[in-house]
Amino acid sequence: MTDHSAGTSHRAAHLELDEQVADRLRGRLPVVAERTVTAITAEVPDYSGTLTGQMRDKIENAVRIALGTFLQLIERAGESDPSTPLNRALEAAYALGSGEARSGRSMDALLAAYRVGARVAWREVSTTTVRSGLSAETVAEFAELMFAYIDELSAASVAGHADELASAGRVRRRYLERLTQQLLAGEPEDVLHRSAERAEWPPPRTLTVAVLPRSNLRSVLALLSPHTLESGEDLPGIELAEESAVLLVPDMHGARRRRLVTVLHGHRAALGPARGWTRVAGSYQRVLRTLALGLEQPSGGAPLDTEAHLSRLVLSTDPEALADLREQVLSPLAELPPATAQRLAETLRSWLLHQGRRDDVAADLFVHPQTVRYRMGRIRELYGERLNDPGTVLDLTLALAHLPAE
Missing domain, CATH: 1.10.490.10 (Globins)
Structure with missing residues (x-):
C-alpha cells in the first residue's frame, strides 16, 4: 500500500x-x-x-x-x-x-x-x-x-x-480437522454437534470410513462430496506399506455404496460400513480390525470391503475364546494321532458347511464319497448324540469355520 x-x-x-x-x-x-x-x-x-x-x-x-x-x-x-x-x-x-x-x-x-x-x-x-x-x-x-x-x-x-x-479457510480447516478426530474417537453427540456447527459442516445421514494410501488421496477426493472429511493421523497399531489417509464419506449407504466402491477401485483402499454420522467411530474400528487380520487385497483392484469379511471379524473378536471353543468341541478327537484328528476335523467342517451333502463334501476335500462316508461314521462314533444337538452344531460351526488346512 x-x-x-x-x-x-x-x-x-x-x-x-x-x-x-x-x-x-x-x-x-x-x-x-x-x-x-x-x-x-x-x-x-x-x-x-x-x-x-x-x-x-x-x-x-x-x-x-x-x-x-x-x-x-x-x-x-x-x-x-x-x-x-x-x-x-x-x-x-x-x-x-x-x-x-x-x-x-x-x-x-x-x-x-x-x-x-x-x-x-x-x-x-x-x-x-x-x-x-x-x-x-x-x-x-x-x-x-x-x-x-x-x-x-x-x-x-x-x-x-x-x-x-x-x-x-485456515480456521475452518482446523475446525474440520478437530471434528474429524472427534468423530473417529467416538466423542459424545452433543460435542460432535457443536463441532460440526463451528466448522460450518452440514451433518449427513451417514458416514462411511475409507482408508487408502495418501498418494491416491487427491484423485479420490475429486470424485467425492466436498463435505468429505479427511484425517492424516497415523493408524494406531496398523502397519501399512505407505502413509495412509482416512476419509469419512457422507451418505454412501444403501445402493450408493456401489458408487463408492467404484471410486475406490484401483486405489488399494479398505472400506468400512456406513454408520449414522455420530457413530462413524464404529466404521473406523471395523476397518482397523479388518486390516489387522492381514487379509489380501481382492484381485482386480476392488477395495478391501469389511462387509465381505463379517464372519472373520466376529470370530477374531476374542482369539483366546475361539481357541478355547475349538479345543472344547474337538476334545473327542484329542486322543487320535494328529494327522487323523486333522483329517476328521476338516471332514466335519466341510460336512457342516455343506449341510451333510456327501458329494459336495467329497468334491470340497478331493476324496471319494465313500471316504467321506467312512470318516463321518468314525466322527459319529466319537461324538455320539451330540451331533444332533443344535447347540453343539452351532459351537462346531463357529469353531471350525476358519480351521486352517494342512
Whole structure:
C-alpha cells in the first residue's frame, strides 16, 4: 500500500484544483454517494436487495468519505506527508474487502461494485468540473488521478477480501480437522454437534470410513462430496506399506455404496460400513480390525470391503475364546494321532458347511464319497448324540469355520 500511496500522492501534487471547484465537488458528495449506491444495487446482483436501511447509509457514508479523502489528498498535496489521508483510505478499503468476504460476497461482486461506482462517481464529478470551467487538460488529469485512486482502493479491498478468506479457510480447516478426530474417537453427540456447527459442516445421514494410501488421496477426493472429511493421523497399531489417509464419506449407504466402491477401485483402499454420522467411530474400528487380520487385497483392484469379511471379524473378536471353543468341541478327537484328528476335523467342517451333502463334501476335500462316508461314521462314533444337538452344531460351526488346512 505504501508504494501506491506515494505514487498517487506525488501525482496529486501536480494537479491544481481551484478551491471554489473543490468546494462545489465536496457539496456534491452526498448526491454522488446516493447515486453510486443506487447504481450498484441495480447493476450488481450480489448487492440487490442488500444495501437497505442502515447498511445503505453505511455504504453511502463510506463512498462520501472515500471521495472526500480524494479531494483532501489533492488539497494537501503540498504538505510534507500528503500520503497520510490516502493511507487511511486504503486501510478503510482493506477493511471493507475483509467485511465483504465475511458477508459471503465474492471478489468478483466486489470488483463489479467498484467498476459501477467508479463510472457513476466520475459522471457526477466530471459534470461539476466541466461546468466549473476547468480546462480540458485539467479535467483529463483529474480523471486519470481519480481512476488511479479508485484502482488503489479496489486493490486494497481485494487484498482484504483475499486475506480474510485465507484466514477463515485456515480456521475452518482446523475446525474440520478437530471434528474429524472427534468423530473417529467416538466423542459424545452433543460435542460432535457443536463441532460440526463451528466448522460450518452440514451433518449427513451417514458416514462411511475409507482408508487408502495418501498418494491416491487427491484423485479420490475429486470424485467425492466436498463435505468429505479427511484425517492424516497415523493408524494406531496398523502397519501399512505407505502413509495412509482416512476419509469419512457422507451418505454412501444403501445402493450408493456401489458408487463408492467404484471410486475406490484401483486405489488399494479398505472400506468400512456406513454408520449414522455420530457413530462413524464404529466404521473406523471395523476397518482397523479388518486390516489387522492381514487379509489380501481382492484381485482386480476392488477395495478391501469389511462387509465381505463379517464372519472373520466376529470370530477374531476374542482369539483366546475361539481357541478355547475349538479345543472344547474337538476334545473327542484329542486322543487320535494328529494327522487323523486333522483329517476328521476338516471332514466335519466341510460336512457342516455343506449341510451333510456327501458329494459336495467329497468334491470340497478331493476324496471319494465313500471316504467321506467312512470318516463321518468314525466322527459319529466319537461324538455320539451330540451331533444332533443344535447347540453343539452351532459351537462346531463357529469353531471350525476358519480351521486352517494342512
